[in-house]
């Protein structure tokens with residue numbers, strides 16, 4: 001009889017089956033500790049599109065605001081005694097940018113230079129179109145997707161950079177900025193100029209907007225560097241630059257951190273040097289864009305700046321931004337630190 005033989009085979013099959021089922025249950029339950037809900041992830045490509053649309057919405061508010069009463073108020077004085085103004089345009093741009101991002105991505109952490117005033121219409125902002133990039137940034141739709149946990153992302157926004165110049169009618173310096181930092185590293189930066197409207201973006205290790213030129217390295221620039229510095233907080237930075245980089249150094253004052261970083265990104269200047277305190281929402285987007293074109297932003301001490309959600313927002317060790325030869329310029333300007341307030 002082969003009845004016993006069959007039974008033996010079935011016993012073995014049963015045991016194997018139970019063992020496999022047990023393995024699957026074990027694997028799934030232990031995996032459950034690590035798996036996160038799909039809604040805990042954000043697609044960085046969608047976030048880039050949202051960042052562009054948000055920055056452009058802010059820009060529209062700034063254009064509208066220019067034809068209304070500005071309602072200039074002072075937020076106090078900076079360390080250097082310069083006025084630190086805020087206008088209604090800062091607030092309406094903040095509302096448009098902050099709440100369009102928050103409404104589109106409720107789990108997103110957003111840090112803004114401005115706060116929401118008690119104004120109920122502020123929070124009612126239309127959702128951003130994260131499916132279709134604007135026509136002039138169509139290339140984004142052809143990039144591959146990348147998912148990141150919301151909890152690792154901090155978005156920094158500056159609803160109106162160069163407010164002082166905005167009140168003076170020096171509109172060319174004005175920008176809106178959005179920056180995506182992942183575990184403190186600035187990875188995506190968007191800088192929008194409303195006058196005339198145009199948007200630049202960079203995504204580290206991936207791509208930049210097509211309106212960013214590729215700038216060749218010129219060794220001879222080190223001998224007569226073109227340096228851009230702040231017009232509203234000049235400090236002694238022009239003097240320091242000449243002393244550090246040589247008498248042929250050409251120093252040009254300009255406003256807006258967004259404007260100055262872009263002037264280095266497009267090769268008009270070799271160095272952006274800053275000697276006084278500066279806030280992280282002024283820096284994050286430019287930091288991401290300069291990284292995307294293989295340039296560098298550090299403090300004057302040479303340390304990288306991090307953009308986590310709970311960090312000190314003020315950078316007090318000065319600032320050095322270059323497209324090329326960062327270490328060379330860094331080695332030349334240790335004096336900047338001794339003159340810092």
Ligand SMILES: *[C@@H]1O[C@H](CO)[C@@H](O)[C@H](O)[C@H]1NC(C)=O
Pocket residue numbers: 259260262263264266268
């Ligand atoms: C470079 O950037 C600066 C600042 O944004 C701008 O004023 C200038 O027109 C730009 N130059 C070129 C050639 O794009």
